[in-house]
Amino acid sequence: MAKKMRVGVIGAGGIFQGAHWPGWKALDDCEVVALCDIRDSALEAAGALCNVPPEMRFKKYDDMLKKVELDIVDVCTPNCYHCAPTVAAFAAGCHVIVEKPCATSVAEVEKMIAARDKAGKQFMVAQSLRFTPEHLAMRRWVDAGMVGDIYYGRLSLLRPRGVPAWGDFIVKEMSAGGPCYDLAVHILDLALYLMNHPEPVSVSANYWLEISNKPSLMAHDPKRYTVPDEMAAGFVRFANGACIALETSWAINAPEGTYNVFLAGTKGGMQNNPLTLVREEAGLLTNTTVQVNPDAGIASHSEEIRRFVESIKKGLPSPVPGEQALITQRILDGIYKSAVKGKEVKV
Numbered sequence: 001m002a003k004k005m006r007v008g009v010i011g012a013g014g015i016f017q018g019a020h021w022p023g024w025k026a027l028d029d030c031e032v033v034a035l036c037d038i039r040d041s042a043l044e045a046a047g048a049l050c051n052v053p054p055e056m057r058f059k060k061y062d063d064m065l066k067k068v069e070l071d072i073v074d075v076c077t078p079n080c081y082h083c084a085p086t087v088a089a090f091a092a093g094c095h096v097i098v099e100k101p102c103a104t105s106v107a108e109v110e111k112m113i114a115a116r117d118k119a120g121k122q123f124m125v126a127q128s129l130r131f132t133p134e135h136l137a138m139r140r141w142v143d144a145g146m147v148g149d150i151y152y153g154r155l156s157l158l159r160p161r162g163v164p165a166w167g168d169f170i171v172k173e174m175s176a177g178g179p180c181y182d183l184a185v186h187i188l189d190l191a192l193y194l195m196n197h198p199e200p201v202s203v204s205a206n207y208w209l210e211i212s213n214k215p216s217l218m219a220h221d222p223k224r225y226t227v228p229d230e231m232a233a234g235f236v237r238f239a240n241g242a243c244i245a246l247e248t249s250w251a252i253n254a255p256e257g258t259y260n261v262f263l264a265g266t267k268g269g270m271q272n273n274p275l276t277l278v279r280e281e282a283g284l285l286t287n288t289t290v291q292v293n294p295d296a297g298i299a300s301h302s303e304e305i306r307r308f309v310e311s312i313k314k315g316l317p318s319p320v321p322g323e324q325a326l327i328t329q330r331i332l333d334g335i336y337k338s339a340v341k342g343k344e345v346k347v
């Protein structure tokens with residue numbers, strides 16, 4: 001039997017234990033052999049879950065990378081700590097999968113890409129939403145030429161009351177920002193992927209912090225935590241003439257939550273929720289809905305990990321390469337820059 005690929009984890013908290021571990025566990029050709037986390041409680045919980053013995057649990061990732069021979073490193077730390085461990089893992093000669101958002105600035109993403117190139121290893125950003133059955137279906141419509149050239153996107157992921165009460169999402173030093181980094185990064189990545197990553201040119205945007213820091217809206221202690229920002233909206237222009245309107249929130253006085261990616265193309269339109277293809281058929285504008293087989297068993301995080309490993313073994317392109325994350329990051333940087341300047345900015 002071929003040797004299993006040895007996986008080390010940096011940041012063994014919620015997303016690793018709940019979503020990545022089932023993905024690794026499902027693969028016969030990989031084995032999680034080492035864990036790193038700054039918290040004892042995470043090391044203990046993840047160690048028990050993955051059957052990683054105490055001597056293979058580390059508080060510092062440099063120690064883990066020095067002492068353990070690894071093929072793959074899975075980075076699941078808070079956003080502001082994605083770049084340094086990724087660069088270190090590449091320097092140790094490993095392939096790297098890193099949670100979304102890839103990083104918190106264009107400069108960081110560029111550093112990660114440069115480290116990848118120096119190491120000659122595979123790099124994937126864990127944009128799990130690309131791998132849900134609905135979104136795989138949208139990609140099939142694009143690939144089958146049913147949508148044509150996409151020239152407009154309306155992306156909305158609003159939580160009326162959904163300031164995260166777990167993890168470090170609301171600690172700016174950890175997350176770098178609010179729902180843009182937590183939520184919008186998902187729908188933006190998805191839309192860009194379905195549009196085949198056009199070149200962004202400019203962003204006009206604003207963000208707000210108006211209602212979140214009231215005790216009634218915070219599930220956490222408002223004396224200890226302050227929300228960085230709670231809502232953002234923006235308009236992105238691309239070099240090919242396409243545009244995207246984007247809105248996202250952790251808190252807003254809206255009648256309902258939304259989770260909608262609508263894209264309009266020259267041959268058809270499509271949206272994810274409910275999954276619908278819009279086309280003119282026999283002279284009639286027709287909405288087609290699709291049944292997604294609930295038994296298909298595609299868990300998006302497991303699928304992303306399976307594809308990452310497959311890309312390494314078969315020498316395929318990364319399923320979510322750093323270059324695509326760089327385009328998303330240019331837009332995220334642009335949103336905050338535009339909000340501060342109060343005008344449209346070049347990205």
Ligand SMILES: NC(=O)c1ccc[n+]([C@@H]2O[C@H](COP(=O)([O-])OP(=O)(O)OC[C@H]3O[C@@H](n4cnc5c(N)ncnc54)[C@H](O)[C@@H]3O)[C@@H](O)[C@H]2O)c1
Nearest residue numbers: 011013014015037038039042076077078079099100167168
């Ligand atoms: N794809 C998704 O749907 C999804 C969902 C949730 C979180 N995430 C992403 O996953 C990442 C982690 O989020 P989470 O919810 O697991 O948070 P978490 O707080 O539950 O886990 C993060 C872990 O990283 C550890 N850590 C922090 N700094 C470290 C360091 N320097 N070295 C080693 N360990 C360190 C923490 O102690 C913690 O255990 C974030 O980037 C978040 O955006 C993605």
